[in-house]
Amino acid sequence: MPRIFAVVLFVMAPLLGQSTSVRQEILTVFDGAAKRALALAEAMPQDKFAWRPMEGVRSYGEVCMHMAGSNFLFLSYAGLKPPAGPAQELAAAYMKRGFELPELFAVEGAVKEKARIVAAMKQSFDQAREFILKMPDADFDKPVQFFDRKTTLRGILISMGGHLSEHLGQAIAYARVNHVVPPWSR
DSSP: OHHHHHHHHHHHHHHHTOOOOHHHHHHHHHHHHHHHHHHHHHHSOGGGTTOOSSTTSOOHHHHHHHHHHHHHHHHHTTTOOOOOSTTHHHHHHHHSTTOOHHHHHHHHHHOOOHHHHHHHHHHHHHHHHHHHHHSOGGGGGOEEEETTEEEEHHHHHHHHHHHHHHHHHHHHHHHHHTTOOOGGGO
């Protein structure tokens, strides 16, 4: 028995000391939130996309569009160019430097159909995931000016995952108030 343990330890030792890459850590957080946000949007009935807890705050559909648009904003600082496809107008508004919040609110609120909102979310999440996967390792430490603070591309991607998670929590609260159980909680 001690010999088997020694052999297993010998084989496993290199793996035990191996740390997860920064890329994988970023993807784990981002993918977890993206998959849940998309599953929740798909579970939410069309008539609930217009629901808002009170006047002056985003509706459920607008929160979904904000999650999608914000990814394009974060990734624009990392070099992503505006895409074609279902999220084209949303991405263009978010990726424009010097944007005004009323402009973003208008773009988020312009799309009312669940299918179009889900398509924009899918495109945003897929493009973010692909960008993270293809980004060269050396680029994670590149300095970036993000609004009024200095950070790195790694910091941008970490912030993107945190922002998505924050709004996923908001979307979960909206769903539960409307008696929609998140699919992963069933």
